Amino acid sequence: MxxxxxxxxxxxxxxxxxxxxxxxxxxxxxxxxxxxxxxxxxxxxxxxxxxxxxxxxxxxxxxxxxxxxxxxxxxxxxxxxxxxxxxxxxxxxxxxxxxxxxxxxxxxxxxxxxxxxxxxxxxxxxxxxxxxxxxxxxxxxxxxxxxxxxxxxxxxxxxxxxxxxxxxxxxxxxxxxxxxxxxxxxxxxxxxxxxxxxxxxxxxxxxxGGLDRESLHLSVVRLPDTTERPAWLATHLAELEGSGIIYCLTVAAAEDLAEALEAAGWNVAAYTGRTEATERERLEQALIDNELKALVATSALGMGFDKPDLGFVVHVGAPGSPVSYYQQIGRAGRGTDRADVILLPGAEDRDIWEYFASVSFPDEATVRHLLGVLGEEAQSTMRLEAQVDLSRSRLDQVLKVLDVDGAVRRVRGGWVSTGQPWEYDAARYAGLAQARRAEQEAMVAYETTDSCRMLFLRGQLDDVEATQPCGRCDNCTGRRREATVDPAVAERVDARLTAPGVRVTQRRQWPTGISVRGRIHGVEPGRALGRLNDIARGPALTQLLDDPSWRPTSPWQQDTWLPRIVAVLSDWGWPQRPTTVVALGSHDPERTAFVAALAEAIAAVGRMSFAGVLPVRPGAGEVTAQNSAYRVTALLDHWDFTGVGATDGPVLLVTDLIDTGWSVTVAGSALAERTGQVVLPFALASRG
The missing domain is CATH 3.40.50.300 (P-loop containing nucleotide triphosphate hydrolases)
Incomplete structure (x- = not known):
């Protein structure tokens, strides 16, 4: 029929x-x-x-x-x-x-x-x-x-x-x-x-079909000093109708910009690849309901997000491809007569493009080493990370490519080698690299063109119907956006961006389908000295965490890191000063001793009570799951809270590294319930 x-x-x-x-x-x-x-x-x-x-x-x-x-x-x-x-x-x-x-x-x-x-x-x-x-x-x-x-x-x-x-x-x-x-x-x-x-x-x-979007009004704002982009955005955000998306090139940039805009009085939130699924859903709905002025996002908020009345898309930093740029701006103006699309290029854009290009598919020697490490016994990505010089995310990407090529296979428990011959397709990888470089140059050409911007993007997509200028972009109309910045706004933004340390966003919702559910209570946003992927602070923090010779056997007061920690704690701005410090224990005795020494030193210099180490419960296995539901389920019964009682003020929960954020969340939530006080997580570093 x-x-x-x-x-x-x-x-x-x-x-x-x-x-x-x-x-x-x-x-x-x-x-x-x-x-x-x-x-x-x-x-x-x-x-x-x-x-x-x-x-x-x-x-x-x-x-x-x-x-x-x-x-x-x-x-x-x-x-x-x-x-x-x-x-x-x-x-x-x-x-x-x-x-x-x-x-x-x-x-x-x-x-x-x-x-x-x-x-x-x-x-x-x-x-x-x-x-x-x-x-x-x-x-x-x-x-x-x-x-x-x-x-x-x-x-x-x-x-x-x-x-x-x-x-x-x-x-x-x-x-x-x-x-x-x-x-x-x-x-x-x-x-x-x-x-x-x-x-x-x-x-x-x-x-x-044709790719013109008649609601989109494209413009580029090139500031003489691109470090003023957060202040410019905080100054001019009121000119943009409705709510929208502000895209950044990296997780760190998105989180920092969200904090800066919040400091300037804007109701925004960060949305990145590190944002948990339930929290993403909450933030998406908040934007759909116009409860937020904007989500400050990476490309994690891209294909498929549907808000027909999205009023604007701003890019703080240019994507490395006009095609990618067109895909992201396509979120705006799907059900409105007008939507503003603004690009704020940055001096660091090329460096970021080069970084992402450098961590694409690795060289043949590294891939051969990975294949040599794999055998018939399944190995998790975590185990492989300790044997191969690749980050976990990049390692996972390479394994997926090798899986498709038939050289490895994903099984329960990790990855195994298939033993099948595999050829390194150098010509294909070189061709892809050349294509990416051409896309980057095309993106620079988009920024500097004096012709129709929509026509330029449609041309990059080989749109055969792209023959007439749009008549809406800044080049077609001759209307340019002011490059002015409000000095008072700039002062608030700069104060936030130059503050010691970085903020660690708290988890707000428990994963679905587990024994605990709903909103998470008692755990406040945390702080860290810096992120491991920070260009400035990352290498030193990585060495601090990874090199045992850096781990102090003498009190932390004698170490050069303590003044930096004090500066972060002093700038925290908590409503009530913590009175108790707790060290978060782990399966690694050396790591636990390291964190305990750190926590004890913080307590001493801050005249707080050191309550010791929150130990791992006897018999509890090491938690390796990356899926949030499974990870939280394992962590719920991971630590021994015997002897934890009420305190007379907030608790500072100290650890060395915050990765997924679930360890400090689960431990902190339980501490908050037992002490009757809020818990403030502090780490030397955060990942991402």
């Missing part, structure tokens, strides 16, 4: 509201998928309605007797928005992702029972051992349609290539004949389009 356009329009009203009608190009895509059972690549601007196409197609296929559709989406924000949209249209949608692992079994049962129309998964799930071996085969055998959202991630040449996306090729190759496949993206130039089409199959259809 042929699906009709009238029935498709009925479903659309559930998503977009009464009176909504599919455009001809949207129906063309749905008809090709449902009635012709084709494979299609749709390249259309943000806001065109790609998600409506695949939800409607999924429901029409389901009505015809097909199985549930599988949608592969890259971000949790995208999944949450899409599940809500599907439910409004009466489409039964569910998602499997890292934030709801405790619900996987129940959801998988619903899929098997035919109670789910659409299942959304992240690309990382495709190589989760349990999902890959136990769920995916049955799902692939009955799937009604496969949707690959943000399909430019499949391509090496895409601006946001992800190794996990390359596994999709194997999934598609194993589908039975006649299963439709839809790949969608808003950011693909000719090279990426050709690459994705080749991976989907030679008969893949292409539906491509």
């Amino acid at each position: 042929q699906a009709t356009r009238d029935r498709a329009n009925e479903l659309l009203t559930g998503i977009a509201g009464p009176g909504a009608q599919l455009r001809d190009d949207q129906w063309t895509a749905i008809d090709a998928l449902v009635n012709a059972r084709r494979r299609m690549l749709v390249v259309q601007r943000t806001g065109w309605g790609k998600s409506a196409v695949y939800f409607i197609a999924a429901k029409l296929l389901r009505d015809s007797g097909a199985g549930a559709s599988l949608i592969i989406s890259p971000l949790l924000a995208l999944m949450r928005n899409q599940v809500a949209a599907a439910q409004r249209a009466g489409i039964r949608a569910a998602t499997l992702n890292s934030a709801n692992m405790t619900e996987w079994e129940e959801i998988q049962g619903r899929v098997a029972a035919g109670e789910v129309d659409v299942l959304l998964v992240s690309p990382e799930r495709l190589n989760n051992p349990g999902f890959r071996d136990e769920v995916l085969p049955a799902l692939a055998a009955t799937v009604g349609m496969v949707v690959v959202d943000e399909a430019h991630c499949i391509s090496d040449w895409g601006h946001d290539f992800r190794p996990d996306y390359r596994r999709i090729r194997d999934l598609l190759a194993g589908l039975r004949p006649g299963v439709p496949v839809l790949a969608t993206t808003a950011t693909a130039n000719d090279r990426v389009v050709a690459d994705v089409q080749a991976q989907l199959g030679e008969d893949t259809g292409l539906l491509r």
Whole structure:
């Protein structure tokens, strides 16, 4: 039975509201998928309605007797928005992702029972051992349609290539004949389009439209002193209508800028790759509800975040690619007549681009060493990190590439070598490096062009319809933004940015699906001397933590670090001064002794009571889980609180390194409950 356009329009009203009608190009895509059972690549601007196409197609296929559709989406924000949209249209949608692992079994049962129309998964799930071996085969055998959202991630040449996306090729190759496949993206130039089409199959259809966004008003503000960008933003943020997103290039920059804007009186919050899933959801909703003026974000807030009335997007620092830039600014003005897009380039942009380029795929010797370390016994990323000179995030990325290439395999407990021969594709990596350099130069050209900025971006995306200037950008209109900075605002901003140490944001919500739930109480934002990835402070802090010869056996007063610690504590600005210091214990006796000496010295110099070490409970195993739900579950019974009682003031909880933040949160929450006081975490360093 042929699906009709009238029935498709009925479903659309559930998503977009009464009176909504599919455009001809949207129906063309749905008809090709449902009635012709084709494979299609749709390249259309943000806001065109790609998600409506695949939800409607999924429901029409389901009505015809097909199985549930599988949608592969890259971000949790995208999944949450899409599940809500599907439910409004009466489409039964569910998602499997890292934030709801405790619900996987129940959801998988619903899929098997035919109670789910659409299942959304992240690309990382495709190589989760349990999902890959136990769920995916049955799902692939009955799937009604496969949707690959943000399909430019499949391509090496895409601006946001992800190794996990390359596994999709194997999934598609194993589908039975006649299963439709839809790949969608808003950011693909000719090279990426050709690459994705080749991976989907030679008969893949292409539906491509113009990429102009008539609501966007683009401008560039080049300040003579780029260190004044936070003060400029704090001065001019009131000129921007509604709420929006302020993008930064690094986690550290986003966190520092958020603090600076808060000091200037703005209600903003940081949103980065280090922000926990439940906290991300809370912050996204706060922005959607206009409770915040802005989220100060890294690219972690990107594809899929849907706020139709988002009033502005500002970049403090330029992304390394015009295509990536276009993708991020596409969050703004999807449902408004006007949205402001401002770029504030920085003197350090090129250095940051070079850094990210230098930590892409490592040299052949390093990769060979990694392969030599792996064997038939599974090793976790944490164990491998101690044997290979790569950071954990970079190590994880390399392992994913090697997995796709067949050289290693992810199993329960970590990674193993397959023993298969592997060739280092030097030519491909060199070509990618050259392409990235060309993109960087194009981004500089965008900053300095005196021609239409939207036309420039559309040209970078090979938009054949890009022929006329937009008439809206600063170059087209001749209207430039003032470069002035309010001196009083600048003083408040500078005071925050030059303050000793860095702020460590507290966890606000417990992960879902565990024994504790809801908001976290009793643990305040913490402080650290600096971040390990700080250019200025990071190397010395890393040496302090890693080199045992730096660890003091004499009192900390004799060490040069104590004055710096005192400066951070003095600048903290707590409502009530802590009266008690507690050292957080660990499985490593040397590390525990180090933290204890540090805590005792802080107590002495601050005339506080030293309550000793909070020890690890006898028999408690080392906590290595990185997934928040599993990590917190293990930490809840990790420390021995025997003897902890009420105190007469706040507690300073001292540790050496705050990584995920869950250790100080779990321990701090329990201390707060037992002492009746708030807990203030302090660390020598934070990661990221």
